Amino acid sequence: MLSKNTLKFIKSLQQKKFRxxxxxxxxxxxKNVTELLQSDFEISHLVFTEKYALENHHLIPSSGVALYEVSQKILESAGTFQSNDSALAVAKIKDNVEFELKSTEWVIALDDIRDPGNLGTIIRVADWYGISKLLLSNESADFYNPKVLHASMGSFTRVQFYYTDLSAYLSRKAKFIYGAFLNGKNLYDVEFEEGGVILMGNESKGISESVSQLVTQKITIPRFGHAESLNVGIATSIICDNVKRHAHLTGKK
Structure with a gap:
């Protein structure tokens, strides 16, 4: 039985300070619960309906996790979804561990990306294009925000991330940095290296001055219409697609 204290604990995790x-x-x-159950995250609680148990009985842990089979109404009261007839899971936050940048891999760096939906979308985009490392400035949205995780559609389980002082980290670790600017070189004309950093800036202010000084190549997505700007999630996907297309055409994949 799901106690009031456990329910209160789960609901408290909607706030960053309690997380x-x-x-x-x-x-x-x-989707997200199933991906989580198949990942290396340490799960502490699993709340699920009879329907989810019947469809995913092979994924439900036999030990080490507090299991609660509940009605849909109780499940919905524990989370943020208006409708949830499947499951909710609680897991441990991973340590913020620095990683190395290999010369042959691509990494996405986010400078002050505040919107949780945008961050979740970018995590999903990274996963789609096989980019497994994400650098985030300390001011960026919380990776574990429920809105971020929901927007990622399970991709958060396959992307390694590290919050850091971007200017300090990139100055020490990165060799090639491609930054998105409105006045950069046409994306279609850029000769991308075998690996590097795709740097995206704040939704309204762009890349900060301290980080922009480290950019190797400023790039821009060519505009053919009259829109003033692109959503940062969409812009990231367009740049990633061109990076991978260039690698395919030049044999650098």
Whole structure:
């Protein structure tokens, strides 16, 4: 039975301060919970309906996890979804561990990306294009925000991330940095290296001055119409697609 205290604990994780205090986060919905159960995250609680149990009995842990089979109404009261007939899971937050940048791999760096939906979309885009490392400035949205995780559609389980002082990290670690600017070189004309950093800036202010000084090549997505700008998630996907297309055409894949 799901106690009031456990329910209160799960609901508290909607707030960043309690996620930090408890070093825990939650995901909800069949897609994200199923991806989580198949990942290397340490799961502490699993709340699910009879329907989810019947369809995913092979994924439900036999030990080490607090299991609660509940009605749809109780499940919905624990999370943020208006409708959830499947599951919700609580897992431990991973340590913020620095990683190395290999010369032959692509990494996405986000400078002050504040919108949770945009961050979640970029995580999903990275996963789609086989980019497994994500650098985030300390001011960027919280990776474990429920809106971020929901927008990622399970891709958060396959992307390694590291929050850091971007200017300090990139100055030490990165060789080739491609930054998105309105006045950069046409994306179609850029000769991309075998690997590097794709740097995206704040939704309204762009890339900060301290980080922009480290950019090797400023790039821009050519505009053919009259829109003033592109959503940062969409822009990231366009740049990633061109990077991978260039690699395919030049044999650098």
């Amino acid at each position: 930090k205090q408890e070093q825990s986060f939650f995901v909800e919905g069949a």
